[in-house]
Amino acid sequence: MRMAFVVLMLTLTTVGCAVDTASPARAAERFHAALAAHQEEAACAMLARKTADKLPDPGQSCADALRELRFGPGGQVTSVAVWGEDAQVRLAGDTLFLHRFTDGWRIRAAGCEPMGDLPYDCEVDD
């Protein structure tokens, strides 16, 4: 019975942990708010390091690269999925993928379009 208890606890801890969906949602909204306010440098500071490194062309800054991409408005949050350290936030006008680092949620990919069951096609990714 002890084993059954351990397995049950394993299930409950996996299922029962309260998932914080508000933090990644806020991070996604702040990213789009910065873009809407033409604060591309602030938006760049919210990107995951690999994403920020990959984004600019040679000789270009991250902010310039974001400016060129001309993101549309993000809009309201419509759904949030959090699994482990990764999250997907759907806004009315965009889908973003985020990762939780020690300093909080950062944007891994944005401007993403669904491609069926294949990976999303994103304007910005890592």
Add this chain to the structure above:
Amino acid sequence: MRWLKENSLSLAFLIMFLLAVGGQAVAGMMQFNDQQAAEGSEPVSLLQYVTSSSFAVDVAENWQSEYLQFFLFIVLTVWLVQKGSPESKELDKAGAESDEDQQIGPYADEDSPAWAKVKGIRLWLFSNSLGLVMGAIFLLSWLAQSVAGQAAYNAERLGDLRDPVSWGAYVTSPEFWNRSLQNWQSELLAVLSMVVLAIYLRQRGSPESKPVGAAHSSTGVEG
């Protein structure tokens, strides 16, 4: 000392289990962190790893298959026999056997467990308690595997910029069945090997083997 000797089999397996699961946790964390580094993510601590869905699914998928193996072995050997195998009972004893053989009801001894002396649901429950508990642990472990597996699978899918899947979609996915069946096949082969090899091979002194000098054809004899 006497207590240690009388419980040495359980204690040895408990210690080996703890060492193995501890080793799995450390090795699993190192492998996980190696992958994290390759993806540009931060490493996790041992505590974070052992409470992760990745560790939980690896543990649960092995547990469920082990308990399924024992459940099937316990229940099927009530009715199915194997000539010459010490894992089988004698060929003419297939089935639930008589109350007298099973020492229940009026045939119970003075020191028989209390529920072996009564009738009704309590006797039925106690008569099947080993199979029921093994079967229940199997189902709970398999459920835990499905829940933790969905979490680990979805974290991986989000990492690949793909949509997460529902529990229903996960338990019908190739990922879930590949994890389950690759464990089941090895457990079933191990039982088959034990049942058949023990007909012809011996391990002197082991109750899992026939006595060294027992005939290959003698069934239900343990040394």
